[in-house]
Amino acid sequence: MADRLRMVEAVRETLRAELERDDSVVVYGEDIGRAGGVFRATEGLLEAYPDRVFDSPVAEAGIVGVGVGLAATGLRPVAEIQFQSFLYQGFHQLAQHVARIRSRTRGTVTCPMTIRTPYGGGIHALELHSESFEAGFAHVPGLTVVVPASPAETAGLLTAAVRSPDPVIFLEPTRLYRSFREEVPADDELPLGEARIVDSGEDLTIVAWGSMLRETLAATAELDADIEVIDPRTIYPLDTETIVESVRKTGRCVVVHEAPRTSGMAGEIIARITEDAFYYLETPVERITGYDVPVPLFAREDAYLPDADRIEAGIRRVLDRN
């Protein structure tokens, strides 16, 4: 392949490739067939694989729950939930069954299911179309939680998700769907649970994922400092080692996410840094996050979301402290 693709096209081409490669892959969700998905992420798949691509009823608990049964019969369900906030209607199926069926049956029943869903803010959408609940999913043992930040990452990580023997929540930053193109190699499976060092540096470590990685890179471009940028790519299992090694080297760290601050993933990441790199820290770790408020409607959305300015200011504070 190695085409220059947008993220939404990377989703589509990856699903197409996995449908082609493996007859057990089935793709379903609301409006994903005839309409090709509300973001067109599944456009053309129904025509190409009419026996394994399905429009589903508007029933999120149903979409998640039937996956348990499909998987039991040997299929690999790849479901789309139209927006992440609507996955709350299927959260009970996720937490009560999908995530724990392997452990509660001691591995005799498994659920190799992928649930893709657009997440995060920045597209001026309706209320409840902009949430970032990655920490909530990461808090459910048994789930793997993935957030790509580029088209190539999307293809590589989604390939790995579909092939994973365990359920994967695949959170696609809506804002990045069409924001840029990059080379996407064909059939390039990226390992789950491994972070990517986007930029190497010595002065400060910054951890950011999804659309916040882009804001972070915009911020670091403005700074005359040698900053190491880490994209964890997988929220659970988290690549603690890469983050901790980096912080041991730089002694300074900023963690960025658009989800609310309290009980967000930054708290977990900082706890791990405290456990494994505390004596290397030269200054407290800073979090740049969304606020502890429901994501506002879009007229106030920009005020909520961390942006390059806030991130840049945070980095400066941490760099300036002795």
Added chain:
Amino acid sequence: MPREDIAQFTIRSVQVLAEDGTVDEDLAPSLSDDELLDCYEAMKRARRLDERAISLQRRGELGTYAPAIGQEAAQVGSAFAMDEDDWIVPSFREQSALMVRETPPQRILEYAMGMEEGAEIPADEHALPPAIPVGTQPLHAAGVGWGEAIQDSPNVALTYFGDGATSEGDVYEALNFAGVYGAQTVFLCQNNRYAISTRLEDQTAAETLAQKAIAAGIDGIRVDGNDVLGVYRVVSEAIERARDGDPTLVEALTYRRSMHTTSDDPSVYREAAEEDEWEARDPIVRFQVYLENRGLLDQETKATIDERVESEIADAIDRANAARDELDPADMFRHVYAEQPPELERQAAAFERKGDRDG
């Protein structure tokens, strides 16, 4: 036409074996004498396991247990209607049905002893583990039945749930999905009249539970759930339709003669007179009269069955106790993911006091 009737629906009810033990020969399923006796033995095994489990729980040797006393006909009759490769998708009260399949009583006891071993699915069995959250598993059965249809397999999924579950949105979603996709699924609602303490009339204004199929565009039928031959017949027919992609909701009208679980005291919310009334309609008694009348069940056969059941369950209790004594707590770390993530490796090591901190 400004006003016209555009759709009409009826719900049929079936009974094959009447309360007095007489049978409607036109409707009687063609089961051999051996099959009839197997069915009887399965009901007796289920009853005895429940009785033993309740007393074990009272002695502190078992955790919370949900007996199905009074529901043996609904469970055994339906499980007997399944083919070997069909799927059973149970809730937490389906020990009677599970034992007809490949689940030995030892596993049921282990589960009630709080061990995941009890929810292991035997390698040659098509089953999902018991679902604790009410009404969640019919969706899994819709998925199984849909998955089998996608793969052009003849296998059918049979799922069990209760009257209370029909108030859950998931159950409607399951019926609806099954209808849309032609899932090879049979939904068996055991209407045992109580959801813990809540009576049916406080659960729904619907006249029957079978009619809940109508809104989803699938077939709905009611059967006397204390009539093992009726249940067998109705579920067999539903399974055959399901093989062709036509799902059915079967309402088996029965009565939970015992407590919801061992943590429940039914005397708080119902009269003893009502329980007595249902004791007279007991599904095992009714079937026994029928078998006796047919000359299949004499005192000797009954005694042989009782002894076999007694010793099987005693063995199962011994084996479950032995498994509990061997229990390895560190096992909890081993099956969360196919491959243990580093976080879990570290926590498992800390649990074994191998690390230098608590996780």
